[in-house]
Amino acid sequence: MNRRIRLAERNAGKLAAGIARAALDKNAQNITVLDLTGLDTVTDFFIICTGEVNQQVRAIVNHVEKEMRKQLRERVIHREGYEALNWVLLDYVDVVVHVFRPSFREYYRLEDLWSDAGRIDIKSEKDLKAITSPARKKATRTRERKSKLSAAESRSSS
Numbered sequence: 001m002n003r004r005i006r007l008a009e010r011n012a013g014k015l016a017a018g019i020a021r022a023a024l025d026k027n028a029q030n031i032t033v034l035d036l037t038g039l040d041t042v043t044d045f046f047i048i049c050t051g052e053v054n055q056q057v058r059a060i061v062n063h064v065e066k067e068m069r070k071q072l073r074e075r076v077i078h079r080e081g082y083e084a085l086n087w088v089l090l091d092y093v094d095v096v097v098h099v100f101r102p103s104f105r106e107y108y109r110l111e112d113l114w115s116d117a118g119r120i121d122i123k124s125e126k127d128l129k130a131i132t133s134p135a136r137k138k139a140t141r142t143r144e145r146k147s148k149l150s151a152a153e154s155r156s157s158s
Contacts, residue, residue: 012037012044012094013132015074019097020122020131022067023049026060028099032111033131035118045095045131046114050105054085060099061088068092 016033023031028049037044051057061082068074078091086104090097098110111119120130 016045016095017128017131018072019047019064020128022064023060026063028060031122033120034114043096047097048110050100050102057085057099
């Protein structure tokens with residue numbers, strides 16, 4: 001299959017849910033999905049989670065990569081931080097995964113930097129449905145409208 005066609009057909013919500021499920025499989029803590037689709041960003045979702053020790057961070061990262069290859073035929077485009085295991089980033093283009101050690105997550109606080117994004121906290125398998133639900137899509141459209149309105153207002157007041 002042509003790679004360009006496959007990229008166009010990809011469902012970012014399904015990929016995000018699969019990644020969150022794989023993180024759950026390895027007992028990642030504080031899994032948070034940030035829905036960035038209504039914002040002006042280069043990706044649709046951030047998946048942020050914590051591994052308590054280096055071995056757990058490594059296990060989460062390896063399992064996410066393995067499961068996405070196996071289930072969705074998705075390969076990570078870029079990976080950073082695997083040597084130190086304090087903050088590992090996996091870039092799937094539409095979804096970016098951040099696996100932190102606790103002190104690094106507290107220091108960088110990505111959730112606060114992206115506070116305009118829709119937030120879904122994943123505690124169990126049932127929470128994964130919220131990533132691809134119609135309610136999430138409606139909330140995203142509402143955020144897009146508000147964002148466009150505020151941009152229009154700021155242009156008119158200038």
